Amino acid sequence: MTAKKLTRLALFTSLALILSLVESALPPLFWFAPGAKLGLANLLSLIALFTDGVVGGYVVLAIRILLSQVFAGNFFALVYALPAGVISYTVQVLLVKLFIKKIGVVSISIVGGVLHNLTQTVIASLITGVNLYSLVIYTLPMGFAAGLFVGISAYFTLKHLPEKFYEK
Amino acid sequence: MTPQAEQLKKSKIFTVFDGILITVVLILCLLPLFFQLIVPTKKGKSVKITHNGTSTIYSLSQNRIVEIDGAVIKIEDGKVFFESNDCPTKQCVHTGKIYNAGDSAICMPKDIRVEIVGDGFDGSSK
The missing domain is CATH 2.60.320.10 (N-utilization substance G protein NusG, insert domain)
Known part of the structure; x- marks a missing residue:
């Protein structure tokens, strides 16, 4: 791991944490699951996927999820934040690897966003034992919107990053 | 540069396949809402x-x-x-x-x- 790569990943991780902080300031979308997020920070994992490959993205993902709960002081939220992040990111990786020639990063991000919120809702429902599935009515569209926003941001960021940035 | 990054630099932001995928996902997201509107809610006992x-x-x-x-x-x-x-x-x-x-x-x-x-x-x- 070169210093450049290390710095790049560290930069992405801290940016992701800032986005997490901003997200928590929004009104709680997931009132039944304290600590559940919109998934905006996935923007950085997605960018890391393009600059540093699958592993780079996983590194940013794992560290940002763990640290964001350390900062929030809410380790219980890891029960739904971690699976949601991993499932959402893994599916996005598969889509990128298989279909990037045909599908843009925007729709991949949308799928990731929806999956992220769906996973959070499912796990919170299993944990509490209460039927929370009616809540997908607004969590899924919000995931769609978040994914759309992240996808467009990722596209323009990656399109304009200078060549030098990608150096290992 | 990673292969996927090179691919992205060449591509357009939206393709036809994008449109199809997004439409499918959007419909899936809005399905629960339609169900909620069609099925009347039961008053609790x-x-x-x-x-x-x-x-x-x-x-x-x-x-x-x-x-x-x-x-x-x-x-x-x-x-x-x-x-x-x-x-x-x-x-x-x-x-x-x-x-x-x-x-x-x-x-x-x-x-x-x-x-x-x-x-x-x-x-x-x-």
């Missing part, structure tokens, strides 16, 4: 309050105040809500009044679940 494994069922037709572990739950005019709670986030209080079968208010830190039970038609009672 009773409320089940579960705390640490024990459940008690109260009828919604009688006004009542239930106190559990520092939380005050009110049954009033066929509706149920957390009037007050000494938990840190107070998400339960923010949920407001619930009255449709299947609706719920939960206090996660204290493991208190308040669920409206209908007459079982839409799977709201377990």
Whole structure:
């Protein structure tokens, strides 16, 4: 791991944490699951996927999820934040690897966003034992919107990053 | 530069396949909303309050105040809500009044679940 790569990943991780902080300031979308997020920070994992490959993205993902709960002081939220992040990111990786020639990063991000919120809702429902599935009515569209926003941001960021940035 | 990054630099932001995928996902996201609008909501008959494994069922037709572990739950005019709670986030209080079968208010830190039970038609009672 070169210093450049290390710095790049560290930069992405801290940016992701800032986005997490901003997200928590929004009104709680997931009132039944304290600590559940919109998934905006996935923007950085997605960018890391393009600059540093699958592993780079996983590194940013794992560290940002763990640290964001350390900062929030809410380790219980890891029960739904971690699976949601991993499932959402893994599916996005598969889509990128298989279909990037045909599908843009925007729709991949949308799928990731929806999956992220769906996973959070499912796990919170299993944990509490209460039927929370009616809540997908607004969590899924919000995931769609978040994914759309992240996808467009990722596209323009990656399109304009200078060549030098990608150096290992 | 990673292969996927090179690919992205060459590509347009939206393709036809994008449009198809997005439309499919959008429809899937809005499906639950359509179901909610088509299937009429059932009015609740009773409320089940579960705390640490024990459940008690109260009828919604009688006004009542239930106190559990520092939380005050009110049954009033066929509706149920957390009037007050000494938990840190107070998400339960923010949920407001619930009255449709299947609706719920939960206090996660204290493991208190308040669920409206209908007459079982839409799977709201377990």
